[in-house]
Amino acid sequence: MKNFLRAVSGLLCGLLMFGCRPVEDFGLEKLTKGVSTEADVRAAMGEPAAVWPEGNGARTLEYPKGPEGNRTFMVDVDAGGVLHDWKQVLTPENFATIAPGMTRDEVRRKLGRPRTVANFPLKNEEVWDWRYQASPGEDKFFNVHFDRSSNRVVRVSESEEVHG
Template structure:
């Protein structure tokens, strides 16, 4: 019985360790532990993450590769590649801090650049409104962040958020 308990405990430990990075933090995206800022190349990022959904070319020669994990995923990753082709930084875009940067009057392109590809786009013609949404997570709770645009001007009129479990 004791050997059986040891086997179960070792298996449980291995299972928990598999979901953590080298520092023991939970893994947010498998493969990120293979990438190192300042060392990994754009090719390394593409090998780990695949083909990006969007590539933004910046004036200073840097490139931002975006990887939305939707429609049911709760993350959109952005990897910044410096002008020499090395990974400068990466981050999760669907956060409260990024959502707070969305302001009335912004264009669709500005919102798309900040949040990545939306999960859905729906038009409400009688209201002259277009709504984009992104699925994200607060703790363990799934939520939707919505950006509302005026159809005619293409400008943000407001934002909202809702519990994804009651959708």
Template sequence: MKPWVRSILILIVPFLVAACDQNGNFTQEPGLEKLSRGVSSEADVRNAMGQPDTVWEAESGERSLEYPKGPAGARTWIFYIGKDGKLSDYKQVLTEENFARIKVGMNKEEVRRMLGRPGSVVQFARKNEEVWDWRYVPSDASQAFFNVHMDITSGVVTGTSRSDIGGH
């Protein structure tokens, strides 16, 4: 190996290792590398990620901790805590796959639990419409807004749309 290559590797490798979780996978969010499914407690999640924006309690005793990284951010993380108090799973919910699960007729709470707090909420009184939006990074690596359109009176979803940012 050439000396200059070795020097570059010596400088880069510590940063790459620091950006990996306990399984050696690239970390998408600071703090995730400190957590393990089935092992970490809710307190561990809070220590690594901070105070959640919202805590959802299920009748079963399970809890969901919501961490929106917006309004300028393009990620919202939801951490699922089992009845045993251990981290069962976590995921970044602002994805095209998750957006496809939003259906006409869903209510506001269902949308909120699936996508987290919207970046903005705008009402269009003449149309009896309320639009929630989330900034996200689609698969083409640009930036866009996912919009959920709701009837103001009933609070149910009437449709969805995407708004590209920066003329993409």
């Protein structure tokens, strides 16, 4: 009986651990850099939100894990269709590269699809935001403010997650 209870308890723990697995990373553990193909990436991660052409036939596949997620992965595939690398782009280091004067396409290329887009006609601004993990258990929002006339970044800001 004790062995049966141990087996059941082990199975339950395993299922709970699998159930608690971060959804944002689901699929990456199935991929191997330099070995997996673009078809493997799509089978593991699904269809990308965008495919960005790179020079020499390489491509970057965009995988935002939102709107409530706090990660966006850019997956690099070489010209031969083999997985080269991936990176999570919603980081303070990557946010620091967003500068006034950048276009919407340049921002989208660096950060992926925004979580929300809000228009502020009186300020003549359109604001895009991305949820990101500032520290374990603490999500914040990175905001990019575009001038609606020039379609260029005028400033960036951060905000806290609002509860309730």
